Amino acid sequence: MNKEYAGLVRENKAAIIDRWHQVVLGYLPEKMHNKTPLAGALLDILGEVLDSFNGSEGARSDALSNITRVLAVQDLPPSKAMSLFFDLKAILKDPAFGIQKKKQWDEMQADMERLTLQAFDSYMAHREKIYQLKVEESKRQAFMMSGRTRA
């Protein structure tokens, strides 16, 4: 994206990610230690999402796919799953991160809206994938039977 606010996000990545990670862990039914596989994966993936503010379209798309892959199987309604970007916006409002100029704020706001919509597409793709997995599993169970039908 190469925008002013993205540079500030990069400079403050460690502090932002620490707060964002805790917020997202709060979506789960109970607090989880940072070293557990799910919490660790979330930390990595949220970092990818932040990095993607300064990266290519492809990197952003991969990062969004990774975060929504995790969220799509959690016990969360889609609206809650997608709220992670609104929570990020709230974190970035902290003056400590220096995003204060109107231009910076407007750019960030626009990008965040775009990210949210892209993430929703990705979230829905993963939900569709789950239904596809069910169909494929049923087909594998009937592999020999369906093979005989084809023969």
Added chain:
Amino acid sequence: MPKFAPKLSELKKELEEKPSLVKGDYPDKELFDTPVEFRDGNWCYPAKPELVEEIGFPNPRKWSPEDDDWKLPEGWEKIIRDGMKDRLERFRSFKLFLDTCVRCGACADKCHFFLGTGDPKNMPVARAELIRSVYRNDFPLAEKILKGFSGARKLTPEVIKEWHMYFHQCTECRRCSVFCPFGIDTAEITMMGRELLHLIGVNNNWLLGPVANCNRTGNHIGIEPHTFVQNVESLAEDIEDLTGVTVNPTFNRKGAEVLFITPSGDVFADPGVYTMMGYLLLFEHIGLDYTISTYASEGGNFGFFTSNEMAKKLNAKMYHEAERLGVKWILGGECGHMWRVVHQYMDTMNGPADFLEQPASPITGTVFENAASTKMVHIAEFTADLIKNGKLKLDPKRNDHLKTTFHDSCNVARGMGMFEEPRYVLNSVCNTFHEMPENTIREQTFCCGSGSGINTEEFMDIRLRGGFPRANAVRHVRERHDVDSLVTICAIDRATLPALMNYWNPGVSVYGLHELVGNALVMKGEIKRTEDLREDPMAGFEDEEEDED
């Protein structure tokens, strides 16, 4: 000091830093405050009434977990209490495990379902507490001894709903027991919980369907004997097309030396059938005198996830058939819970199998002393012995198109301590193998997330969550070593890991160990091999063959 034992300083740090029940880190809620909510994706369909009737289980009816009224039988509270009393008397382990736990929390973050869902009731200590809390309240002596402990509660329909939810979010994998300082096996508590639920007709169709099928026709899917034969013969034809080699399996042949029993998934489902092709090639390669039963046509034992009595009955059919056919011993295929039952329970359920002989390999002469009582040998052990004694002609280059890792199946790894044999075989039949991280394999292996009879499609969301820790470990070797093949020795793994991999690690395929053995075997009289048993090209192999020519 064991190599991987934590240091005192690490334990202290862990206690200080990690949240836990004992430190009061969850002050805002009582454990049982939140009622369970059944909604699409988090429950399995209840058993059809006709299935429940067929196997003589109580309270057949139409019901749904989403209903307020579960149509429990009259006097269900007494049935549960009497059932619990009976089991506390019959199963010393159950009583011991209920009494011993001090809620230290060592098991809390070891369960794949807790790690994948973050649901505190999926911490093994909490899952066991679901029953323990009723035990405290309803059994006077326990109440007296444990007076002052919080959490005693009355038996209500809400408690039953909670049991149903969480005893079916435990795959009885026993990873938690590895970390319990008292050795409490929470899987045994889950088994008792499920038995009690079955007493009042709270059940799962994916469990009782296979149980009824196995009880009636001898295998989970309910394949009739003639279809079972057709399937195996069809695989033999595929082998002939691919290799030019004719294999000649026999069925129900009296007087064969060995009865071969494998999970029925190897006879009807993808990718299990390729593992079956591997077995058939192996037996042809060594000239084994074996037969396959169309009646004891299932190694798996879903009775084990239902009740002790049903596990015993389904296990017994294998031994009855071995006796009827007059074989010397039984060779068992790649299965998980079949081996758990055989290794840990069979001897007291149906053993000793004195009518059989102590297994000895007819090819190498090796006597399998570990099978002295059960008379049943694991195929990985059998094949490892063949390789060790130089009895197999193998070309591991034929698996060069695969970069493998190995998933230890819970029941074989933790249930019978088999770690090295499958790795020895795998390393002998392929050239590229990478281990997943140490704390995710061998006795610490993470479950596939779908074992113990919950591998049904309507439960996919929970399965994908529960399988996340395993998938995450596979991701590790995929990213570092470009691993694309997950090899395993369990039929449920072969059935369920493809979906797990497809979701979390697209591009990783699932293989049975003996499928790779079948790829690598150089058979007498074979035609030029250019494809593996799945008819996928053996990468680079064709060039080598041309060079040799």
